[in-house]
Amino acid sequence: MAENRSAIGWPDDAVWSFIELLATHQGLDTPPDERAELIRRPDFDHGRLVEQAMRHGLLAALADFLNRHGLRRDLPARLRAPVISALRHSEYRAHFLTTEAARVAAALAEAGLTLAFTKGVVLQNSLYDVPGIRNFNDIDLMIAPDDREPVRAALLEAGFAASTEFDPGTKDLRPLPRNDERMYQLSPDHWPHFHRLTGDLGVPDVALDVANSLTWHGSEWQVPMDAVMDGVVPAAVTDEVTLPTLSPVHTFLFLCLHVFREGWTVRTARRKDVSLAQFVDILRHWTQQPPAVRQAIATAVAEYGLGAPIAWVGAHTDELFGSDLVEELELTAQARPEWLASAGGGPGRRLVWSGDIRERLRTPAPCSFEALAAP
Numbered sequence: 559m560a561e562n563r564s565a566i567g568w569p570d571d572a573v574w575s576f577i578e579l580l581a582t583h584q585g586l587d588t589p590p591d592e593r594a595e596l597i598r599r600p601d602f603d604h605g606r607l608v609e610q611a612m613r614h615g616l617l618a619a620l621a622d623f624l625n626r627h628g629l630r631r632d633l634p635a636r637l638r639a640p641v642i643s644a645l646r647h648s649e650y651r652a653h654f655l656t657t658e659a660a661r662v663a664a665a666l667a668e669a670g671l672t673l674a675f676t677k678g679v680v681l682q683n684s685l686y687d688v689p690g691i692r693n694f695n696d697i698d699l700m701i702a703p704d705d706r707e708p709v710r711a712a713l714l715e716a717g718f719a720a721s722t723e724f725d726p727g728t729k730d731l732r733p734l735p736r737n738d739e740r741m742y743q744l745s746p747d748h749w750p751h752f753h754r755l756t757g758d759l760g761v762p763d764v765a766l767d768v769a770n771s772l773t774w775h776g777s778e779w780q781v782p783m784d785a786v787m788d789g790v791v792p793a794a795v796t797d798e799v800t801l802p803t804l805s806p807v808h809t810f811l812f813l814c815l816h817v818f819r820e821g822w823t824v825r826t827a828r829r830k831d832v833s834l835a836q837f838v839d840i841l842r843h844w845t846q847q848p849p850a851v852r853q854a855i856a857t858a859v860a861e862y863g864l865g866a867p868i869a870w871v872g873a874h875t876d877e878l879f880g881s882d883l884v885e886e887l888e889l890t891a892q893a894r895p896e897w898l899a900s901a902g903g904g905p906g907r908r909l910v911w912s913g914d915i916r917e918r919l920r921t922p923a924p925c926s927f928e929a930l931a932a933p
Contacts, residue, residue: 572596573606574920580623581616581838582879586686590627597632604634608641610920615693615835621645622691647760649690652682654761658754659697660799662766665716671708673802674700674790676769676812680803683795685842693835696751696765700804700812702787703746703770710749713766718752724763731755731763747771772812773867774819776905781811781862806843806851807858811868813840818867821874823902824909824927834919837875844883856887869893870900874915901927 579593596602611620621641624630633641659679666673678694686692701709710720721739722731734742734750742750752766772781789805804812817840821832844852859868869892872883884893901909909927911918918925 571920572599572601573603573610574916576607577610577614577616577834577920578878580611580620581614581834582841586688590623594627594629597629604637608637609922611641613922614833614919617641617644618648618693619691619835622688645690648693650760652678652690652692652694654756654758655679655694655697655764656682656795656799658764659795659801662697662699662713662716663801666709666712669708669712669715671705671712672702672787672790673705673709674787674804675793675801676700676804676809677816680793680795680801681839681843684793685839685846689796692839696767698767699769700772700786701768701770702783706746706749706770709768713752713768716754718754718764718766720752721750722753723751724753724765729755729762745775747773747775772808772815774823777819779815779862779864779867781808781815781864806847807854810840810843810847810855811858811862811864813843814868814871815864817871822867822870822900825904827901827925827927831925832919834878837871837878840871840875840883841879841881844881852886859887859889865889865892866897870898873898877915878919903927903929 573596575593576596579590597604597607608617608620611617622645624633624641625645630638630642656679659675663673663675675698677698678692679697682689682692682694699709714720719731721734723734723738724730725732731753739750742748747770749768752768754764756762756764770783771777772783772786773779786804786808789808790802791805792800793803794800803809813836817832817836820826820830820836847855859865868887869884869889872887872889873893875881875883884890896910899910899912901911903909908930910930911925911927913921
């Protein structure tokens, strides 16, 4: 079987092959292929499967996949209950945070402010349409730069605390460490997370991540936020909740640029590197778009000068899943091997990393970055 997997481009690693099968479509779009049978092999490392699913935000998706395709009992009994419980908790958390997002939307609308929800709270339905399998732990908002202070005031009025973090040991809020506070002061593209204690045993804290840029402060790549906020559209997240979100074009750009920031900028990658689930979001969003939207995305990439970061993310997505994002976006010339192996170490400083994106994702050790060799 290993020889067959290699022949069609699957990794010669049973656990990672199963993880990629799980991530790519999670059995939602098409029936799972023969990789699903790998979990039944006597030498299959079920513990490593659970670990990799956790590392890549796919534990609830794993539980759903096993339930959906009659594979639950192929997981050892002592692993089975925690994995299935993760799905139940993810469903509960998704419902709780979606309800809270609707409350936040109403509070900011009453204050006359425009906002767009991004990432998990909207993608859970638009990309997966199954509650709970798209893991998310906070609520992400995009706002206009000029609305930072009014939004802050409205969130404080709605019961959130600023410049704090949640302590899971005491289940209370504590002041943000001074170094973190200073970092946010130097990076006016983000507020520190806003927090609200709920008193709920399952979701004791709600965190809001508020951004006002699709990239980051000081980045050489920027997207005009006037255009972003003018394009906000409503999205039905559940039968009961509709939330404002980014247009399909800006959603795709943001998904890519967020992965680029977390995977290319060394400061961020060392703290929290990219996950497989993030690349899957990009692939699923792209494949759901009609030709007119794909063309509009390509036009926006050229207009905003985003060829380099989108090529970096698109090429790694293509390498993982055999897609054709780089070719369809006409970015082949920018997806050079030296660029794909690059990283940003700060203003004007380029670093490199070795290996490929698959190895980087499946290896638990942090990615190693080195200075560029002298010409």
